[in-house]
Amino acid sequence: DAVKISVPAILYVIQNNLQYVAISNLEAAVFQVTYQLKIMTTAIFSVFLLRKELIKTQWIALVLLFIGVSMVQLSQNDTKSTVTSDVEQNPLLGLVAVLLPAAPLDLLGLL
Numbered sequence: 001d002a003v004k005i006s007v008p009a010i011l012y013v014i015q016n017n018l019q020y021v022a023i024s025n026l027e028a029a030v031f032q033v034t035y036q037l038k039i040m041t042t043a044i045f046s047v048f049l050l051r052k053e054l055i056k057t058q059w060i061a062l063v064l065l066f067i068g069v070s071m072v073q074l075s076q077n078d079t080k081s082t083v084t085s086d087v088e089q090n091p092l093l094g095l096v097a098v099l100l101p102a103a104p105l106d107l108l109g110l111l
Contacts, residue, residue, distance in 0.1 A: 008108055015101040024087070025094030033072045034098045040065055042106045049107075 023031050040062050046052045054062075073095060 011101070011105055011108060015105055018097040018101050022094045022097035025089045025097065026091060027089075030072055030091070031094065031098065034069055034095060036065060037069055037099065038102050038106060041102050045103075045107055 019035075022034075026034065043054065043058070043062055047054060073091075
């Protein structure tokens, strides 16, 4: 039983550490908007793995979510690297730290 519990626990520890990296490298608003992509990965996994059907308005909402996050990320990438309170931020590293654990943990949440 300990092995069954330790795998998700380790994944959540990794996710929490990556969230710290992400928030250190992204502005707070950008982090919050980008973090909402977990909704999209969960919906995609539920459609393909659980054979759940989404209605037209749900698909439109997912597309709008993706467009909104993309717009925020593109506007963030235009600034390349910003300096806030003597700490240099790397938006690309922050984006990777948000997206990297999203898919495996959403998959784990569905199982």
